[in-house]
Amino acid sequence: MAKLTFVGGIHPFDGKDMSKDKPIxxxxxxxxxxxxxxxxxxxxxxxxxxxxDHVLTGQKIAEASGFVSAPIYATVSGTVxxxxxxxxxxxxxxxxxxxxxDGRYSEVAYSPVDSYEELTKEQIIGRVKEAGVVGMGGAxxxxxxxxxxxxxxxxxxxxxxxxxxxxYLTSDYRRMLEEPEKLVQGLKIILHLFGxxxxxxxxxxxxxxxxxxxxxxxxxxxxxxxxxxxxxxxQGAERQIIFASTGRSINSSMLPADAGCVVDNVDTVVxxxxxxxxxxxxxxxxxxxxxxxxxDPRNFIVRIGTxxxxxxxxAGGFKEKPVKIISGGPMMGFGIFDLDVPTTKTASALxxxxxxxxxxxxxxxxxxxxxxxxxxxxxxxxxxxxxYAESYREEAFLAENGMECCECGCCSYVCPAKxxxxxxxxxxxxxxxxxxxxx
Amino acid sequence: xxxxxxxxxxxxxRSKVTxxxxxxxVIVALLPAAGFGIYNFGVDALILIVVxxxxxxxxxxxxxxxxxxxxxxxxxxSVVTGLLLALNLPSSAPxxxxxxxxxxxxxxxxxxxxGLGQNFMNPALAARCFLLISxxxxxxxxxxxxxxxxxxxxxxxxxxxxxxxxMVIGKTSGTIGETSMIAIVLGACFLVLLGVIDLxxxxxxxxxxxxxxxxxGGHGVNTAYISAHLAGGGLMLGAFFMAxxxxxxxxxxxxxxxxxxxxxxxxxxxxxxxxxxxxxxYAIIIGNLLVPLIEKSTPPKAFGTKGGKRA
Numbered sequence: 013m014a015k016l017t018f019v020g021g022i023h024p025f026d027g028k029d030m031s032k033d034k035p036i037x038x039x040x041x042x043x044x045x046x047x048x049x050x051x052x053x054x055x056x057x058x059x060x061x062x063x064x065d066h067v068l069t070g071q072k073i074a075e076a077s078g079f080v081s082a083p084i085y086a087t088v089s090g091t092v093x094x095x096x097x098x099x100x101x102x103x104x105x106x107x108x109x110x111x112x113x114d115g116r117y118s119e120v121a122y123s124p125v126d127s128y129e130e131l132t133k134e135q136i137i138g139r140v141k142e143a144g145v146v147g148m149g150g151a152x153x154x155x156x157x158x159x160x161x162x163x164x165x166x167x168x169x170x171x172x173x174x175x176x177x178x179x180y181l182t183s184d185y186r187r188m189l190e191e192p193e194k195l196v197q198g199l200k201i202i203l204h205l206f207g208x209x210x211x212x213x214x215x216x217x218x219x220x221x222x223x224x225x226x227x228x229x230x231x232x233x234x235x236x237x238x239x240x241x242x243x244x245x246x247q248g249a250e251r252q253i254i255f256a257s258t259g260r261s262i263n264s265s266m267l268p269a270d271a272g273c274v275v276d277n278v279d280t281v282v283x284x285x286x287x288x289x290x291x292x293x294x295x296x297x298x299x300x301x302x303x304x305x306x307x308d309p310r311n312f313i314v315r316i317g318t319x320x321x322x323x324x325x326x327a328g329g330f331k332e333k334p335v336k337i338i339s340g341g342p343m344m345g346f347g348i349f350d351l352d353v354p355t356t357k358t359a360s361a362l363x364x365x366x367x368x369x370x371x372x373x374x375x376x377x378x379x380x381x382x383x384x385x386x387x388x389x390x391x392x393x394x395x396x397x398x399x400y401a402e403s404y405r406e407e408a409f410l411a412e413n414g415m416e417c418c419e420c421g422c423c424s425y426v427c428p429a430k431x432x433x434x435x436x437x438x439x440x441x442x443x444x445x446x447x448x449x450x451x
Numbered sequence: 452x453x454x455x456x457x458x459x460x461x462x463x464x465r466s467k468v469t470x471x472x473x474x475x476x477v478i479v480a481l482l483p484a485a486g487f488g489i490y491n492f493g494v495d496a497l498i499l500i501v502v503x504x505x506x507x508x509x510x511x512x513x514x515x516x517x518x519x520x521x522x523x524x525x526x527x528x529s530v531v532t533g534l535l536l537a538l539n540l541p542s543s544a545p546x547x548x549x550x551x552x553x554x555x556x557x558x559x560x561x562x563x564x565x566g567l568g569q570n571f572m573n574p575a576l577a578a579r580c581f582l583l584i585s586x587x588x589x590x591x592x593x594x595x596x597x598x599x600x601x602x603x604x605x606x607x608x609x610x611x612x613x614x615x616x617x618m619v620i621g622k623t624s625g626t627i628g629e630t631s632m633i634a635i636v637l638g639a640c641f642l643v644l645l646g647v648i649d650l651x652x653x654x655x656x657x658x659x660x661x662x663x664x665x666x667x668g669g670h671g672v673n674t675a676y677i678s679a680h681l682a683g684g685g686l687m688l689g690a691f692f693m694a695x696x697x698x699x700x701x702x703x704x705x706x707x708x709x710x711x712x713x714x715x716x717x718x719x720x721x722x723x724x725x726x727x728x729x730x731x732x733y734a735i736i737i738g739n740l741l742v743p744l745i746e747k748s749t750p751p752k753a754f755g756t757k758g759g760k761r762a
Contacts, residue, residue: 018754019754022466024464024466025464103458179464251754251755255754255755261754261755262755263753263754263755263756264755266755334456335456335457336456336457336458336463337456338463340461342461342462342463342464343461343462343463343464344461344462345461345463346461347456347457347458347459347460347461347463348456348458349455349456349457349458350455350456365463368457368459368463369463369464369465370457370459370463370465371457371459373465373469376470376523376526376567377470377523377566377567377568377569378568379470379473379528379567379568379697379698380568380697380698380699380700380702381473381697382697382702382703383468385702385703385704385751389754390753390754391751391752391753391754392751392753393702393703393751395702396702412750413753413756416753416754416755416756419461421461421462422462424462424465425462425464425465425466426466426468427465427466428466428468428469428470428472428473429469429470429568430465430469432460434460434461434462435459435460435461438460
């Protein structure tokens with residue numbers, strides 16, 4: 013059988029060996045915890061605590077505001093020190109709740125259930141919503157919305173995105189190896205919501221141990237199958253993983269539900285398990301701290317709100333001076349100019365590199381080689397779109413499907429002239445999206 | 452402030468392939484053909500190659516210096532142009548043909564249109580055609596110490612029988628780099644393996660050309676006739692090294708097939724119905740001119756835009 017995959021894509025240096033063999037380690041925060049009110053797509057949460065309040069671990073400190081939004085929980089016990097703008101990974105200052113950790117970790121009482129079958133579907137979705145679960149692969153879309161499509165009976169596939177195609181990242185890999193039961197349980201809960209759906213655990217074939225383990229665990233689950241996908245970036249992009257595992261294709265203006273699919277990332281499904289079975293809100297996530305500047309690269313289970321400085325310290329500090337620090341993976345992560353930012357719900361990795369490819373390589377003239385066209389998973393012509401974007405030729409940009417770009421970065425990666433194609437197209441897309449919103 | 456990190460928009464990593472590494476690969480891939488040409492035609496060929504390459508590189512350097520632009524000879528693209536042009540010259544050509552051709556290629560075809568990436572036709576081929584029109588007797592004089600007769604294609608056109616084996620090896624007369632099919636294909640394999648070129652254009656070019664000569668060549672499906680056409684003249688060099696020139700071929704996959712087929716048909720027309728036995732150079736530069744039209748009529752289908760649920 014041909015390998016499950018998509019057209020286009022690239023094979024960057026994967027760097028996963030640095031961190032993949034070490035077990036996940038827990039990090040207890042020492043300094044203040046910072047909770048940006050906007051760590052998801054949608055309206056920022058509204059604080060429900062005030063300066064000076066004492067909060068417990070697992071206590072809700074900000075309420076979802078509006079439909080597309082998510083609540084935020086304290087991940088330590090302590091005192092609310094301030095509610096003020098703080099810098100986040102994108103470089104923006106975002107209104108945040110700052111909690112001084114009292115080091116006692118006194119926890120609120122949760123309401124676990126013995127079996128999800130004793131809950132109604134509404135209760136399950138309610139628990140996911142209340143727990144503040146959002147897509148933890150990077151987008152931060154509130155998960156409860158994905159779990160409540162207009163026509164749940166039309167959902168035929170629930171795909172767990174276990175591809176982890178971003179170079180250097182091993183957090184999903186470690187999670188699958190160390191807590192596969194939770195992952196499978198989480199998937200079963202989601203499948204419970206969609207009576208006509210089959211579950212797919214879609215794993216890239218560079219993780220044969222995970223594939224074997226998950227296959228063993230699900231051999232008696234008639235509705236769940238494990239699918240090995242070809243290792244190629246961006247195999248884990250939503251549209252690509254749907255195509256690879258089901259053969260269905262959607263464009264940028266469609267939702268996975270339009271193709272009868274629900275796609276969730278590994279950590280998100282585990283968070284669903286915690287929310288539904290244990291009644292626990294989303295309080296921590298796994299972060300890969302890695303890169304050639306890090307002394308002891310590995311994965312940590314981190315309380316959301318923990319400062320990045322502490323993560324670097326836990327990983328043995330810097331063995332060499334980093335030049336570039338990225339929150340997330342090298343293909344889609346954010347370059348940050350210093351470490352003084354908090355871990356959020358969507359922070360999958362902290363990558364510290366001693367070399368910066370971008371500033372090292374000067375852009376030169378395009379030679380029309382077509383490598384960007386070959387690599388583009390959206391099957392558009394990045395070279396031309398970047399030209400249109402540079403000269404602000406809006407109509408041509410839209411006519412040649414510029415909005416179909418998924419900003420995966422493949423074109424910039426392969427470009428031999430080192431032209432910032434993705435970046436140029438991305439800024440044009442942003443302008444167009446902003447324009448659409450205004451209308 | 453010195454502790455601040457570098458920031459940029461994603462992606463933050465780049466592949467190791469650069470413009471100059473691609474050009475170097477092309478130069479290496481042309482070495483077998485150039486080497487065989489020198490072996491076949493002697494030191495005259497070597498001198499012509501060196502003079503032509505030196506001219507193209509120097510012309511680019513001088514132009515950029517004079518115009519106060521950034522000097523870009525480090526990308527080796529002018530070396531590729533010079534080498535390709537030299538391989539398309541007869542070894543008997545005087546040195547100034549190389550100089551004139553090299554200057555025309557770089558100045559008139561490349562730099563005046565904006566430099567690397569902006570030329571609308573292949574500089575080496577445009578220069579060759581310029582020389583061919585201006586100095587026809589020099590450019591079609593294939594007599595040298597080793598060979599006195601006509602080129603295989605000219606002989607084929609006048610109905611003589613040919614030794615296919617020596618054509619495949621390259622022991623025939625012709626331009627410096629076009630005679631040895633083996634050397635050219637060897638270099639092309641190297642480029643294909645490195646991923647610098649793919650077989651879309653050469654494949655559709657050669658296949659459509661073969662079909663064309665079977666239909667209109669007057670010999671039907673005659674293996675000897677087909678082999679003579681494939682191994683003779685500039686077809687191999689043109690199909691693998693000049694039709695695949697990035698700048699002057701369509702960027703889309705569908706467009707590349709159309710381009711290849713068009714070249715096959717044009718080459719067939721020129722070779723069979725034209726006055727000259729050759730046709731590859733003209734076919735490719737005419738094809739180059741049609742690239743904008745081809746690209747316009749073959750827009751790629753973006754992923755998922757068929758709207759259907761199932762692919």
